[in-house]
Amino acid sequence: MWDNPEFVLEVVIGGLLSGIMYSLVALGFVLIFKASGVFNFAQGTMVLFAALTFVGLIERGLPIWMAFVIAVVVMILLAVAVERLMLRSLVNQEQIILFMATIGLAFFLDGFGQLVWGGDVHPLDIGIPKAPLIIGGVLVNEFDLVAAIVAGSLVAALALFFQRTAIGRALRAVADDHQAAQSVGIPLPTIWVIVWSVAGVVGLVAGIMWGSNLGVQFSLSLVALKALPVLMLGGFTSVPGAIVGGLIVGVGEKLAEVFWGPAFGGAIEDWFAYALALVFLLFRPQGLFGERIIERV
């Protein structure tokens, strides 16, 4: 197998590209966790819900750009609702309670999405080319390339947003210390709405990308479960961690499936990402880029 370097390269590139997609979903988690300390299990369902809204509007005849705008508005409204009805009432609770609440949210969005848009598979085609390309002797899928570029730009935009703008600074302050941020006048509820909206939009983009690939259907929310090992690896609180983690998981998964899969009878993708992340965690318990949990006595 190693005597076919082009093949290995193809697998690696394929892995990198799928890894970027994982990163996109993981990014939504990181944003929310950083700013509100909430481990948002509903991220996957948000991806699905956003994609369902988008594809549902297109199916009803709206042009793509309008569907996108409306979907963004819907996600913002969702963020407001979540902050008003859920976050505000659970402000000082322990993390596990908030985590459970997001599971409840996931159930709710799941049922609601299917109620409004129906439970069938919705194929999604917004014109992203899917032809295979040959670049330098290596087979690459055009779709994966486009997805990677979109994801990469989004991540770059977010990174700039966080580092350069005033709102970005406020978000970082809130992520660091809620009380201190409040005492300098940063309005927590507004920040949370912003963060959940951004996470929602990131979810929309991820949903569109994944949906174009797989069709928009329930299993899209399970993609979130793939993002969790990415978070473990990269650290729950790190944007670069989500990217690097996604790439490592993507490549690792593909390589493992190709080279070790047959020995195990295939389908080790189910758990390989988790095993990989677990191994990394044993050396760095907070993930590659996560914040060290320092316990003071």
Next chain:
Amino acid sequence: MRRIGEPILTADQITLAFGGITALNGISIEIRRHEILAIIGPNGAGKTSMLNVINGFYHPQAGTITWKGETRRRMRPYYAAAAGISRTFQNVALFRGMTTLDNVMTGRLLRMHRNFLWQAIYFGPAEREELAHRAYAERIIDFLEIQAIRKTPVGRLPYGLQKRVELGRALAMEPELLLLDEPMAGMNVEEKEDMCRFILDINDEFGTTIALIEHDMGVVMDISDRVVVLDYGRKIADGPPDEVRASPEVIAAYLGEPHQREDHAAPQHTAAAQRG
């Protein structure tokens, strides 16, 4: 009256550094059996770090610790606990989900051995062990006069009482050496008097050696047999309270050098400093 005996713990040439900061710089301290030793010094002097090294939380880059004749390069928390060293913390490290009684009972855990099968059955050996240790814990609760809050979850207690419960937990371990990190912090005069009384009683009745970090000079002068002063990771004084109080280095460390000024303020300033 107790007699102060031989050194029970010797920390020899301890050097502890974190990154670029040297918290402890070649400090040697000796704690003698049955004494009450006060460790004082300005903030950041390394007092808590010293306790953490004795306990095994921090591992020094250099130096050794000798406990009851055995010398080792680093302590481990479990070993320290099993060997008879217990302590309290500046920030009250109590188990907030449990009641006062439960917290004190956790101090007895080292002495409880019945395995989990007996525990599951409960009646029989496990119950007998539990009740025996409960009796001991209740004696400590009586001693510290916290019977009324026995079943209260400690998270709900005021700070002063929490400190007392933490002392109770440390006592439950039947320590030979008790390390107290600012046991009077945040207390009013009455609470301080109570705490002083408890510390003196513990030393008297149980013969426990006590080393405490404390900022209140009145307390330090009153109850300690010996005082060690740390400043910027070095030991700058070591001796009976009166001697230490008059030492020029100590005064300089706490109050600073008097300014060289041309007006009348200067001599008064220096005189006041020398009075301590």
Next chain:
Amino acid sequence: MLYREVGQFKASYAADQAIFPIRQDRWLMLGALAVAYFVIPATGSEYWLLTIMVPFLVYALAALGLNLLTGYAGQVSLGTGGFMAVGAFATYKLTTVFPGLNIVLALVLAGIIAALVGVLFGFPSLRIKGFYLAVATLASQFFLIWMFNKFPWFYNYSASGVISAPPRALFGQIYVTGAEADPRAKYLFVLTVVVLLALAAKGLVRGRIGRAWMAIRDMDVAAEIIGIRPLRTKLLAFALSSFYCGIAGAMWAFIYTSAVEASAFEIDRSFQILFMIIIGGLGSILGSFLGAGFIVLLPIFLDNAPRLAGLELPVNLVTNLQTMIFGALIIFFLIIEPNGLARLWVIGKEKLRLWPFPH
């Protein structure tokens, strides 16, 4: 007023340590046991016994197991389903490889096997904490389910892939598993197992092990100072928790569904059990039961409510509405009482002390 404790003094530590120090509580529990052992089997229909009581008890046992690990020892685990599967498959292999093996013994051995697997997957807990640990436990969940699906040895190379639990009898005559088993026998067997294990759990948590777990949960750095060994304590939690979950899984397969399939123990099951202990109350034995009851009864209620209200709704709509209501209820519940039903129960008892007087 009904609940006054006046006159109930504890003259010894032993009395104070009792499970139900208040006399009214003791009567209540004895009453509940009497109802459970005598009234329900006599009056309950097969439907009631087999589709409500048996799963409720099995769930309660799994919830108890998870509560030991997550509620008392503070190690968040999302791998409950996986450990239940270990118990189920271990029992299957044991009963098929050793046909003469007594079912009770098979359950205990399967529990021990599940405990060992739990210890294995519990090792990371020394280095990894909090949500990182929770996500790490997903590794065990996914791996175990994949393993049981992948290797035909586990289901005895059965061609159809569907394996049914072999019938087993107690005392030679009374079948508790398999088609011939009387529903009442099944119910009483499960009830007894669960009651015994719940008592054992209570014994564990009110003694030194429970305290050690709670110390690790509340502040594991300080716990070391007391002389607690974190690794040992955490591994014991994983072992005992998996023991309970393994037996629950075995009873799920052998008595409740009579089929041994990995798909019954997927990640939704893990979340379901986690819901039960959160809603019921973390760190509470009673809470495990209350939470299990709530989650078992809720779908039945949601199923029947439209009909009772006289509405005829299309199935799709009803299913989606149910999911939405379930999710909303979870959030609602967490908002009004994050400490769970067990806390509501305690508050209720406090109010009963005064009732019917206002204060």
